[in-house]
Amino acid sequence: MEKQDQLLMKKQNKNLVLDLIKGRGPISRTEIAKITGMSPTSISRIVHDLHEQGFVRETELVTSGVGRKAVLVDVEKDVLFTIGIDIDKSNIKMAIVNYVGDIIDLIEIQRNHSENYEETLSKITNHIRDMIEHNRISNEKIIGMAVGLPGYIDYKNGVVKLSDQLSWKEKPLAEDLKRLTTFDVVVDNELKMKIISEYFIGRAKGVKNAVLVGVGTGIGSAIILNGEIYRGESNNAGEIGHTVIDPTGNVCNCGKIGCLATYISEGAILADSRKVKDLTSIDDVYEAFRNREQWAINILDRTTTYLALAISNILCLYNPEVIILSGNLFEKLPEIKEVIETKFEIYTWEPVKETVRMVYSQLNNQGVVLGGAIQAQNALLDLD
Structure with a gap:
């Protein structure tokens, strides 16, 4: 097997184990091995790596029948954060979301219909900075942000091709927001972000x-x-x-x-x-x-x-x-x-x-910001 293929498989196995712990934790290493079909040695190595990176932690000991007690592992909720943003014609919602999808902070601010592109971006940048400071989160723990808005979006390049509701055309939103905030940015149609939240935690x-x-x-x-x-x-x-x-x-x-x-x-x-x-x-x-x-x-x-x-x-x-x-x-x-x-x-x-x-x-008014935060995590999180 080529070295590149081996590295890819190791990365896939690591993601698989982390997703399993995230979805079913607290869970024992033995149970992870049974579900994945990987050897106990491989599972112990992967869990050790994830623990070293801060993604998982050991929880309390529990009795598992006769004999030794099993140590359970669970995800570390606050190992990283993403920011979801929902821009509509008359308001903007912003949320900081942790690794397991809990909303740490959510604000809604008004957007004037006459507000231009630069004014909206300035407003978003200032409020994001305030939210991060208020919640005492270090920038290093924020892996990125995602913006959902109505319109025709070039998802791959983060460009708003056309939004009738916002009167925006050919706006390089991902590039501009990254320049203003330093965070990597995902941009998509707001309903695509909303269906992501419905798929992961909703109907x-x-x-x-x-x-x-x-x-x-x-x-x-x-x-x-x-x-x-x-x-x-x-x-x-x-x-x-x-x-x-x-x-x-x-x-x-x-x-x-x-x-x-x-x-x-x-x-x-x-x-x-x-x-x-x-x-x-x-x-x-x-x-x-x-x-x-x-x-x-x-x-x-x-x-x-x-x-x-x-x-x-x-x-x-x-x-x-x-x-x-x-x-x-x-x-x-x-x-x-x-x-x-x-x-x-x-x-x-x-x-x-x-x-x-x-x-x-x-999900009411939280659907787009939650979906955006989940989408940012899926797109930007890269396990070594």
Whole structure:
């Protein structure tokens, strides 16, 4: 076997053992050897290396039947940290997350609609610095950060190709944030980060195929197939907001006619509502729906119909085990869930309806920052 292949195998075995301890700890070396099929000698060597690097620690002795007591090993939660950032049109969320996914600190700050790219980056940099200092975490323990935002993202190069919600185009976000913070940076579409958190700790945990649909300032989806994010050729897989549902319909920001986003996004709902009534925000529309005002019922009836059709089409294309609905529409107007579920029954093809679970995200405002922190850890952690 080539030396390079041997080194790769050692690294893979080390990652396997660490993942096992992380997922099942506290656990004995003997049990690790049984599960992995590796020799007790190899396991002892790997655990020793991980202990020397600070990733694992020995826990209390426990009785394991007759004879000697077994020493258990568990992960060291605070061996490293990552930072997850969620940038939306009107707010920014930032969280420091430890190795096992516990949120150490989470803040939310306002973002002005008129705020430019440089102002947003300056605001993020200053607050991150304050969070690190406040929690007394050394920079050496932070392996990197990840930013989730709406739009078309060049994931490999960390470039925001286009974000209509933020009015950003061709912004080298990863490069700029690294220059300002010194940390390595991962940039991705916010729904792809959110489905990562759902897959590891949320409603998609334990499944191989899942779809997340997010409805808020825009509409989009993210897809996991066989345990991995499906990105497509240009990281745009799941951009259902730009599927055309009415070729004679509304004009979209992308320049096309009749995109789904022009009927389902908060901006589209509010624009149609203002043709009927002078309103301040989307919350006024939701309040009118609760008050059974007919115009609000009609507008949201159309919205839920288009959403149910979009869900039906996604299920036929990808046939997932679970479809997760998330976003402001469901958080601010939970009454709409009953309407969606009724239309789901009407429009979904029976063979896929029998095998899929439609559920709602329970991560609330933490989904993107948690997914970002997990994604940063997966992408940037490199065990020697």
